[in-house]
Amino acid sequence: MAVPVTDRASSKQRSRAYFSPRRLGHVNLYVDDVDRSYKFYTTVAGLEESYIQPLNKAAFLGNNNTHHDVAVIDIHGRLGRGNVVGLNHLAFELENEIDLVEGYERAVAAGVKYAMTLDHDIAHSIYGRDPDGNMNEIYADVIKDWRAARSGVVTKPKPDWAPRKTPPNSERNYHVDPPLHRVDGAVFQPRRAVHASLVVSDMEAAFDFYTTAIGLTPLLGTPASPFVVLGGTCGESNLSLFPAGNGRKPGYHHVGFQMWSEDELDASIARAKAQGVNVHHDIAHPFRRSVFVTDPDGFRLQFFVDRDASLSALAGTDDDVALYLA
Secondary structure (H helix, E strand, O other): OOEEOOOOOOOOHHHHHHOOEEEEEEEEEEEEOOHHHHHHHHHOOOOEEEEOOOOOOOOEOOOOOOOEEEEEOOOOOOOOOOOOOOOEEEEEEEOOOOHHHHHHHHHHHOOOOEEEEEEOOOEEEEEEEEOOOOOEEEEEOOOHHHOOOOOOEEOOOOOOOOOOOOOOOOOOOOOOOHHHHOOOOOOOOOEEEEEEEEEEHHHHHHHHHHHHOOOOOOEEEEOOOOOOOOOOOOOOOOEEEEEEEEEEEOOOEEEEEOOOOHHHHHHHHHHHHHOOOOOOOEEEEEOOOEEEEEEOOEEEEEEEEEEOOOOOOOOOOHHHHHHOOO
């Protein structure tokens, strides 16, 4: 079954959406050993430390694309205690704090319930759950120089915050074209985290949530399709949804890291194999070259290079294959 390519969201979908995210900002994971995860994400996945919170047993990692692409929180620490290894949340970045506050107010007026609101010094955030219980963060950066507030060891407590407790900031504090860093000696050296993939128990409910409550735009597929690809205003694919069944269980599937070139991807694969890192699901497809590795807690990481970013090359792909491409 071919999956229809969607050029833009319908006017009905746009009018119903509470937010309009730019892109996926980061993934946040509960892990069993933060030191072990820190070593993997720096030496294998090629991310550098943005900042750490030793009191919370948490580390925030990226490559200067933003304040972090991945966060790892130890389930034996203060922040993670009571949770199990798994997805903490997916985070979606907005243009500015005014969009965050006004979207929150529209959603609450429509009866949407949120779990919490937080001040992270560098960003203000709201948190809610999708129909499967996956947590999502919707945030806006509130300062431009995030390293001035969040770098090295961070121990100070976070202040309380709620929408309009402080005047919302209209500035676009994200960096449009930041200089991306490389971690010398790392197995992979990606550009940045671009997308995530979820397996969902109810495709229609998930589609409605991510297009309305989050505000992503359908790029490929409908709720009746074998899979769906959604994106933000930056125009890239940020979230893929696949229905549960046929051996697929609901939950977080993977995060995708864009590589600089296919030659660099091949070199990374060679380094991985030489160092005993298991590379699996190596797929050369007209849409994308894609390979996977698995971190110490079993989380899948995709490293990819687009060959045809139009998505039309993905439309007729079997969903079991597309799961490891999208």
